[in-house]
Amino acid sequence: MFEGVEAYRELLTTCDFSPEEIDNELPRLKKAFDKAGLTVEDVKRCRERMITYFEADTLRGARMALGLHIRAFVDMVMAGEEHDVRIYGHLPLMAGHCVLGAAELARPDAYIGLPDLICHMVLGAFFNKLDPLLEASEAWCLPAGLAHCGCSQAKIGGRLTDVVPPATLHVSAGNYCDEAPKVDEVLAYHFKEPVVWCNRCQDESFDDPPMDDRHLKYFSANIRRTKDAISEAVGAEVTNQMIMQTMMATEEVGKEFKRIQDYRAESDPSPISVVTTDMAAALVGIDMTPRGLSKVAEMMKVLADEVQDRVERGVGVVPKGAPRVMYAYVLPFASPAVGKAFEEAGLNVCVREGYGSMPIWSRREEIAKLDPCDIVAGIFLHNPTLVKPRWRADVVVLGYNKAKLDGIVMLPHYSCRVFGTDFPMMRDMVRKELGDIPITVLETDVFDPRYYTAEQARTRIESFSEMVRAAKASAA
């Protein structure tokens, strides 16, 4: 055995590994952690953070989720040695997960993963040790100070530091921002690793949802092209049936996750931390293969049952009667302390943007008749959060009224020309609809923990909390 083995055992126990699993996995895990530069001290700190931020001491579902993240990280780092074919999706993928995940059915021995998100969750959120990746990319083609996205920096840093092995094919999200696909071009240009871009045109009308057939057709054709490229890379056809099977597996996870979301939206006190919820939800993006999704669904069911139990016992993470706020759209992965700071300031961060507006599950019969690539395109194009600020604002107003909220927190991701710049416009549009309600636009960085500390955010969060309480009291 090796020095500090007990710390590793404790970490894995915290991550719900059984004693047998620990014995089996320890050598791989140690090798992967060494490769990523993670020391015994890091392992000890990681365990503490899991308990501090992710309720690992009280929820088995949370421990299972943390374990799935750790397994995904080890699998990714070891993929260079263990798999001949490695297909990576890249953030902000958000469309085509099912196509990518279905590749596992076509080629069961291939590694399919989303290294960006894995690195952010494990090295960022759990170990607080993303800096070496970010700094490696800053010393190369993504210099500091020019608002390069932390997500892109970690992607390039992962390749430069060999934490992420070379890919057989990169699937690039050409459907959202400009930076991610450009950085994926770097993977092709410099590292000579093939890239397929899944593009869409963003010329939809600002005001009129939903998308027209022309947008759908164009995007869907791009998804089909992506599917063909993946089939070629794995050496076997990814069929429509495989994609449908993966979509159904995603839906199983979605059902359990919706239970948790509903409990959070409807219960007082709020039964589970928003930070734990988001950590568990991130697994849908990480384990997108049918095999991975079945484990995520199992974890999500355990977590949902535990949340139900807390609701029945009246247990909560914030005091009963705490002001209820919506967050739009994502809390910093790399700094879980920011999300925690809202709860520490006495706010019940109970619903996420999009609450009450997602039509996907209810339209199952209608969409089941379509080609799976059309469905994937349709789901993306009918998701307001991903498409346009006017629609996002409408959905925020809908969720605000439906969940009877007291305030809204908008969290622009620093450097994101799409996800960051939406928010001031959304704030202005929401105010036109709802009047002078408490809204804060709190700039953070979803991926880079260095520039926005929780302590900086805490001052503004506490001010916002006071503002919400004052508004609530005056309304009463």
Add this chain to the structure above:
Amino acid sequence: MVLDTMQRLTAYLRNRPVELKHIKDSGEKKIVAHFVGDYLPVEIIHAAGAVPLGLVHGGDPEAVEAAHRAILRYLCPFSRAQFGYWVLGEQSYYSLFDLLVAPITCQHLRRAADLYNVHTDVPIFRLGVPQPYDGEQGAQYFSEGLEFLKQRVEELTGNKVTEAKLRESIALYARMRDLLRQISELRKSPRPPITTTEFIKLNHAAHIADPNFMVELLDTLYQELRDKEGPERTGPRILITGPNIALGDYKVLDLIEECGGTVVVEDIAEGVIFYWENVATDGDPMAALVDRYIRRRPVNCSFMRPTMDQHFDFIIKLADDFSVDGIVWYQLRMCETWSIESFFLADRMKARDASLPMLKLDSEYDVADRGPLRTRIETFIETLEGRTLACSKV
């Protein structure tokens, strides 16, 4: 003589806002503005009897600042300024148009269009620009977008865009581009008869002026310049490349000249990208527009994908053709894709047999930029001069 023609242009442009205001107030014609970048076939707007107006202004820190009430700072200053000028209400062109056409190119200009949607009543038409990797399907998508644009301007003006009118407009703009390229190539001379700042101003004017006036002026200018030689210049010859140099953003060009360099060619949206390739004047006119604006671009801008190999090859060819000694990469701060591309061009240049030095600069349109920019440009020019001297001794 050159001075006379350029003064005539200056006088024309000084009066152009008044002329456009008159056109708008009289209802004589509709004014259709557009974001620049060379993804919009203005020929369609012209053929509909509307006045095409390129929004080319920039370089003004106040306009950038004015946009901050509605947007965060990590859009490029040019895009922020496109909305900031409307907020300030001090730049006539930004309050004169009846329709704004926004080619959806990069996220920065997409956001500028969004800001007009949220905060103004200006009607907006979004033109989808597919990525080159999408091949024929992308071209088809663009072609459909042009048909929608045609319908929209027909509705706006009440005029039909007939094939004959479109051919006339294509021919007119083709003549304009030909003349710009002819004038541009005069700068291959060791003693260029026109400075690049003057030349870029011609390109800016081409986005604002009546195209008939512009063709006549460029023709006169070309006749004047074709056999002339400019003053003798001993400093290094520079190629400037980057996304765009707006009307008013002449700081870097001026500094290069002040420091002894001569900019001989510009690979920017209001330069080579605009005039290097022309629309075919035979065959189906709509197909010819798709061909020129999507398939046969001299440069695919960096927000498209993939672009680097094609772009670098083009820059190297330009550098050879114009006998360039060094490259200045000038981009706007927060422009993420050009920033990434610049790193690899520098790498590619180092890898050439005869490597070409490159200086990367960026700007936030801030007045405080000038001092640091001067220091960097001076050092670069000195390095190039030293290099040229060393080469001549060898």
